[in-house]
């Protein structure tokens with residue numbers, strides 16, 4: 083992917099060398115959570131995975147500042163982590179699928195629809211890879227995330243339990 087600019091944000095793929103920046107953004111978001119069940123803390127191992135191919139962690143930058151990030155997680159077939167497997171045979175059709183797994187925007191950069199901007203770019207990358215189905219989960223109480231997913235064209239599928247919390251499973255035909 084090449085870097086593109088919208089307003090003052092520059093969107094660039096992130097790599098393993100930037101794990102410290104990513105975890106600092108996660109840490110700050112967790113410290114500002116209204117409710118602890120809205121966002122799960124990811125393990126270092128999960129972040130290492132997300133920061134390496136075939137997955138894509140896209141950062142939204144303002145100069146040297148990381149404002150937010152989103153992850154396209156491309157599971158191996160049969161992986162139990164893969165909620166999208168529930169949906170791979172939607173309408174009797176078989177889809178290659180991936181998850182819009184994580185999206186975090188630093189509190190001071192919220193209000194710019196960055197989740198939508200990141201989600202659109204990750205969906206375009208998924209499409210370029212032939213991925214026809216995207217899924218995502220959000221707490222039904224996480225209104226910023228639910229609104230962003232709906233704005234991105236995701237549809238509600240079902241309620242699932244994930245990370246020990248209630249989550250709404252969303253999907254989008256890509």
Ligand SMILES: CC(C)(COP(=O)(O)OP(=O)(O)OC[C@H]1O[C@@H](n2cnc3c(N)ncnc32)[C@H](O)[C@@H]1OP(=O)(O)O)[C@@H](O)C(=O)NCCC(=O)NCCS
Nearest residue numbers: 111121184185186187192193194195196197225226227229
């Ligand atoms: C979810 C998150 C990424 C969204 O950040 P963002 O892209 O800056 O979202 P915005 O602030 O632009 O808000 C998006 C929409 O939700 C609305 N919104 C924001 N906070 C809200 C709240 N507490 N209640 C209701 N609506 C809210 C906004 O008004 C906006 O609505 P609009 O589309 O009608 O204009 C950010 O809140 C975040 O990082 N949260 C913590 C991490 C998280 O929960 N990630 C999602 C699960 S991985």
